[in-house]
Amino acid sequence: MRLVLALLAMSILFGCAIPARAADLPIVALHPDTDATEVRDAIRYAIVAPDEAVSVDDLQRLEAVEHASLQFGTVGQTAIVGLRLKNVGDTADTWFLSTGRGSVDLLQIYRVDGATVSPVFDNRDRASLGRSLADYQAIATEVRLGAGEEATYLFKFRDTITSWMPITVSTYGTFFRERRANIAMVSAVIVGSLVLVFLSMTVFASTGRREFLWLGAAELAFALNTFHTEGYSTIFGLYRWPALATAFGEVSRTTFCLFMIQFGRILLQSRQAHPRLDLFLRIVMAAGLGLVVLALLQIVLPTVPAMALRTAGWLYLLVTALLLPVLASLSIRSTPTNWPLLVGWTVVAIYIVHITIAISGLLPGLPVYWHWLGPIGFFECLMASLTLALHLRHLYTSRVKAERVARDALLSQLALSEETARLAEEKARALSEVHARDRLLVGSAHDTRHVLHALNTAVYFGKSQSASQSSQQPLIELIESSARHLEDIISSSISVTKREGDFVALSVVDLAPLLGSLGSIYEPIARKNGIELTIECDPECAALIDDALFARLTSNLLNNALKFTEAGRVAVTCQNRGSLLYLVVTDTGVGIDRTIADWLNDNVGSAAKPAPELGINTGWRAIRAITELLRGSYLVDSDGQGTSIEIVLPNPASSSVTLCRLQDLARAVPELTFVAMEDVDDGDFDSSARIAVIADNSDAASREAAASVSSLLLSRPLCIEMADHPYVRSQGSNPLALAASTN
Known part of the structure; x- marks a missing residue:
């Protein structure tokens, strides 16, 4: 008795601790053919140094999990997790001990037998990892226990994405049923994404709208990211190259964000409709391209800590998830059929916000529903497919409407063609009548020349008389001027008629004699009516002009002025100013009605024809036609006490x-x-x-x-x-x- 007490005192004195035992862990009772329940309550864990070896002593410091979610510490920390299992049934059975993770930075599994710790699995052993992934499509190990047998397992793990490690113990049937369900869900997401890609290409081919190409590319990237996130890219080969697997995940996730943002930009036409938003979206896209480049560089030249790169990638995904519902809501304003996009993107945004907070450890008690990614992705594919279906339906209805409009337009065109044919016949008859009148005009001009010839002959013999008959000289000059003016009218009319109203004969003319000749014609008329007629022209006023058309223009102006002036004076002035020729005719007559004057001034150079009720006479029709033909303009100023008409004609020869x-x-x-x-x-x-x-x-x-x-x-x-x-x-x-x- 004294010896025992002495040994106990020495133990206390020198601090000798009692060795840790696996029996200190709670037991997870296993029943054959039954999945384990309440695994979480039996799990214990501790945070250790990254390079610390696993030993049986670790059992002593393990503590209970604090939160409902199986998160151990924070992201990047190394944790040791302990779990004690016991078959309480009467027969032996096999269970699967699984982590639910397809990829993790460090995961080692050990079995504790008394004071011995034996390694069972190490993901750094690529061959062992490959066998586990090939056999179970997850990191898992078989646990075979006889009746009443128990086993204790230690897990050492670390990850730069999340500290979440969902440890489960399930039977053979449950384990593989869950794996098949997961494979089916991921397959559904991939098939749905591929169908959406096909629909996007169909809509693009039908409408030429490039935004649907970007939507298809985004859904393809989403399918690849789902394939990777659920661990299948690692399962089917990338476990051999961890850096490549990490880059694949970052690139697929970030390109999904990039393509979705570009789809939203084109859908909204943000460059024109929302320039500030478009600038922000381009900045976000530039940041995404930078992340893609960094992720690719990590394969051959690691320059950024993996944890920092993954954190940046998740933050970028979070920003994109929050942007998508905003873009969808803006697009609904112009295209209501985009409402499924708003529903789908809102659900995706809620899930991404939830999963980001959950795996980050900001709220340790928040459960992690990692495998909801498949159903959420499948729902988003359905909503996007519904959007495309609505667009196709809109295209169909629009096409039917367009065909109906085209049919009506064709019928209208047919009716218009018949009307055109009728008008063409009327035009042909009208042209025939015009040509007949032209031929009559030419014939009349030919006959009129006989009279002109007789007048000119009379003028010739009159001039040849002796000076004793000089009293008849003014009359002879009047007849000569009138005949010359009549010949100008006839020749210019015939030439213009031949060219359908477009003929000019230009020559350098001294306008003083021409205006003097016109003055001699109209001076007797003015004197008879008691009107003073004055004609002023600059000496040697040279003009590059059609003298016959200019004479007709001046004659019509003089005729109108004398016709509507009962008393007073009529004055004609002609002078060069710069490269223009100014012809101004003023009178003290009754003036021109304001409505007529306004119409004339408003339609200078216009082909508009006056309404018959305006009462614009034939003289003004000739004045407008000749002025336009000579590329000139006019201005009418009338105040009821007289009229001033200014004609401005181009004259390149005014100065030299x-x-x-x-x-x-x-x-x-x-x-x-x-x-x-x-x-x-x-x-x-x-x-x-x-x-x-x-x-x-x-x-x-x-x-x-x-x-x-x-x-x-x-x-x-x-x-x-x-x-x-x-x-x-x-x-x-x-x-x-x-x-x-x-x-």
């Missing part, structure tokens, strides 16, 4: 006239083909070219001959300023040149 040769003019306007009058009858030129006829003068014969082949006649002497006239430029270029006018 530079004589030139035909070759110089041809170089200045290379688009035109210049043909001499004597070559017109020969036809020795390209009739399809843009032609300008060169003649010695612009008399009636020259005009008629030139109008048969061209819309432009240039009279000698030629000057280089002719190339600068807007009408010449319009003949040598496209119709845009018509914009060059005095306006």
